[in-house]
Amino acid sequence: MLMGTVACSVRPALHGVSSASIQAKPGRIRIMAIKVGDKLPDATFNTMSPEGPKPMTTADVFDGKKVVLFAVPGAFTPTCHNTHLPGFIQIAGDMKSKGIDTIACVSVNDVFVLNAWAKQTGAEGKILFLADGSADFTKKIGLEFDLTARGLGVRSRRYSMVIENGVVKSMNLEEGATVDKSSAATVCGML
Numbered sequence: 001m002l003m004g005t006v007a008c009s010v011r012p013a014l015h016g017v018s019s020a021s022i023q024a025k026p027g028r029i030r031i032m033a034i035k036v037g038d039k040l041p042d043a044t045f046n047t048m049s050p051e052g053p054k055p056m057t058t059a060d061v062f063d064g065k066k067v068v069l070f071a072v073p074g075a076f077t078p079t080c081h082n083t084h085l086p087g088f089i090q091i092a093g094d095m096k097s098k099g100i101d102t103i104a105c106v107s108v109n110d111v112f113v114l115n116a117w118a119k120q121t122g123a124e125g126k127i128l129f130l131a132d133g134s135a136d137f138t139k140k141i142g143l144e145f146d147l148t149a150r151g152l153g154v155r156s157r158r159y160s161m162v163i164e165n166g167v168v169k170s171m172n173l174e175e176g177a178t179v180d181k182s183s184a185a186t187v188c189g190m191l
């Protein structure tokens, strides 16, 4: 199983990771990837509002709601831009008619880049973009992906989830570079 790792010395406080399993190793803490039945950890995203950047917590986004969340390695990167996001834009209406309150996209990007992506792709008003700029949420759920060697730093793995009132009901994590399990069509078929 894939796991995130954080050095104890630089992450002494692990508030909000109670939903993920933690395994101690000398000098390291390993966080198992989140799974079906787990509650999302407490984290704060940045979103864009008419007044400018606005923080939103996991409670703000997920409490009392049925949410489809999908994660991409990066705004404007080829597969995310040409395949993954467009699928969700196209069938956002179908998902909402099946009882989904919010379709949200999380990415380890800053809020300005995500806002530009929303505007350029026509996703504005259909998809809530959650900027996880420092990968805090992504690391807490154990789904980070180190692309440092390619000059992109730490990013998120590609996945989609159905989340009800903050609890993961289904988890579709890609193992390879394709958009298959995590696609809009796949998750819509599960609703």
Ligand code: BEZ
Binding pocket: 073, 074, 077, 078, 079, 080, 081, 147, 152
């Ligand atoms: C993509 O095509 O989505 C992608 C490319 C390079 C790094 C991460 C994502």
